[in-house]
Amino acid sequence: MDKNVDITMTVNGETVTRRVEARTNLVDFLRYELGLTGSHVGCEHGVCGACTVRVDGSIVRGCLMVAAQADGADVWTIEGVTETGEIKGLQDAFVERNALQCGFCTPGMLLTVAELMERKPDASREEIREFISGNFCRCTGYQAIVDAVEMARAKGDA
Amino acid sequence: MKPAPFAYARASSLDDALELLAQHGDDARLLAGGQSLMATLNMRLSAPEILIDLNRIDGLVGIDDTGDALRIGAMTRHVDIETSDAVATHAPLIAAAMEHIAHPAIRNRGTFGGSIAFADPAAELPACAVALDATMHIAGKGGERTVAAGDFFRGLYETAVGPGEILTAVSVPKIAAGWKSGFLELARRHGDYAIIGLCAHVEFDGKSFGDGRLVFFGAGDRPISAPKSAALLKGKSWSDALADELASSLKQELDPPEDLNADGPMRKHLAGVLVKRTLGPLAGA
Numbered sequence: 338m339d340k341n342v343d344i345t346m347t348v349n350g351e352t353v354t355r356r357v358e359a360r361t362n363l364v365d366f367l368r369y370e371l372g373l374t375g376s377h378v379g380c381e382h383g384v385c386g387a388c389t390v391r392v393d394g395s396i397v398r399g400c401l402m403v404a405a406q407a408d409g410a411d412v413w414t415i416e417g418v419t420e421t422g423e424i425k426g427l428q429d430a431f432v433e434r435n436a437l438q439c440g441f442c443t444p445g446m447l448l449t450v451a452e453l454m455e456r457k458p459d460a461s462r463e464e465i466r467e468f469i470s471g472n473f474c475r476c477t478g479y480q481a482i483v484d485a486v487e488m489a490r491a492k493g494d495a
Numbered sequence: 496m497k498p499a500p501f502a503y504a505r506a507s508s509l510d511d512a513l514e515l516l517a518q519h520g521d522d523a524r525l526l527a528g529g530q531s532l533m534a535t536l537n538m539r540l541s542a543p544e545i546l547i548d549l550n551r552i553d554g555l556v557g558i559d560d561t562g563d564a565l566r567i568g569a570m571t572r573h574v575d576i577e578t579s580d581a582v583a584t585h586a587p588l589i590a591a592a593m594e595h596i597a598h599p600a601i602r603n604r605g606t607f608g609g610s611i612a613f614a615d616p617a618a619e620l621p622a623c624a625v626a627l628d629a630t631m632h633i634a635g636k637g638g639e640r641t642v643a644a645g646d647f648f649r650g651l652y653e654t655a656v657g658p659g660e661i662l663t664a665v666s667v668p669k670i671a672a673g674w675k676s677g678f679l680e681l682a683r684r685h686g687d688y689a690i691i692g693l694c695a696h697v698e699f700d701g702k703s704f705g706d707g708r709l710v711f712f713g714a715g716d717r718p719i720s721a722p723k724s725a726a727l728l729k730g731k732s733w734s735d736a737l738a739d740e741l742a743s744s745l746k747q748e749l750d751p752p753e754d755l756n757a758d759g760p761m762r763k764h765l766a767g768v769l770v771k772r773t774l775g776p777l778a779g780a
Contacts, residue, residue, distance in 0.1 A: 338545060360501055362497075383530060386598070396599065449599065467685055470598055471600055471601060
């Protein structure tokens with residue numbers, strides 16, 4: 338049985354075509370095939386959220402989806418949304434409020450809070466915490482992250 | 496870790512998926528949302544030869560009002576159930592359970608049928624299905640058959656879905672007048688699998704309880720009903736004495752397992768806590 342697949346998808350607005358092993362998960366595809374190393378690989382079983390990327394408009398775990406499933410999809414990573422400036426307000430607020438230290442969780446965290454601001458712009462602190470509960474941060478204790486989200490929102494930048 | 500190599504086939508229709516399943520038998524695994532399967536593959540707890548991807552089969556997606564019930568397609572994603580007005584109105588138990596299922600990114604991918612067919616005994620939806628007396632629709636080469644939720648879960652990760660069959664939909668009866676649902680679980684962190692959880696679906700006659708079902712998850716090898724304890728409710732109104740009676744009855748009726756999170760006696764104790772916290776507010780106490 339052929340254990341490779343041909344796939345074509347849009348990544349950060351550009352069409353890419355590759356032949357990959359069927360077992361290649363989406364985040365490894367983005368990192369190793371496309372060199373987009375902003376999406377991180379932590380636990381590889383869906384717990385930590387470091388591999389969060391956006392597929393067809395919604396955040397997903399990049400480790401719990403094989404690249405073959407993203408054939409035909411519209412994929413965005415932290416590199417793409419940084420370049421478009423879409424989340425600049427959130428990024429600036431993260432810097433200003435020290436919402437990161439080592440930065441390992443940050444790309445996934447930013448994509449997650451960007452989706453929350455889209456879905457529920459008036460989320461309370463408790464709801465922000467709930468929404469990011471699938472994204473582990475081992476540096477900040479989350480307080481500063483919630484502060485940063487509130488700050489970006491208050492400035493109308495979220 | 497990385498999964499062992501496998502082949503990948505994208506089913507274009509239910510018939511196509513059944514055909515692929517017939518062709519590959521035990522070497523194949525069905526890929527629904529993949530939020531549990533991919534993790535087990537990554538940890539090499541399972542190493543199928545081929546994954547049959549069900550994600551492009553249109554007919555398996557959607558929430559249809561069939562009069563007395565909601566028919567929820569197996570490939571309907573959690574996020575679409577979470578945001579469904581029909582589910583909120585007619586199946587409030589399921590609506591209440593949704594936010595407890597993992598995290599937003601996982602609910603964007605994970606599917607209703609996938610969670611039920613996977614049959615993790617600590618998962619929320621299998622217990623909801625049993626509490627609501629849902630009907631499972633299972634397709635095979637010979638056509639469709641239905642199985643009551645109470646007969647569907649056969650053991651640890653075991654269901655009535657046989658070789659060569661696929662769970663295609665779940666029909667959830669609409670909540671009847673006079674009935675109320677309550678959902679609660681105890682987990683160390685939001686989104687984690689519960690130490691123990693309760694789906695309560697009970698009838699009220701004024702202040703008094705009528706019929707009802709109490710179904711626990713994380714309490715055994717499958718969703719665990721507690722009919723003897725539920726029967727104690729009938730004809731009574733809520734009181735501290737009834738709460739105590741239920742708690743001690745549940746200690747007799749349940750036989751929960753021990754794991755890293757809690758031992759059996761602690762889970763029995765927590766079952767009583769859940770019943771008290773769930774039924775009290777339902778009864779307006």
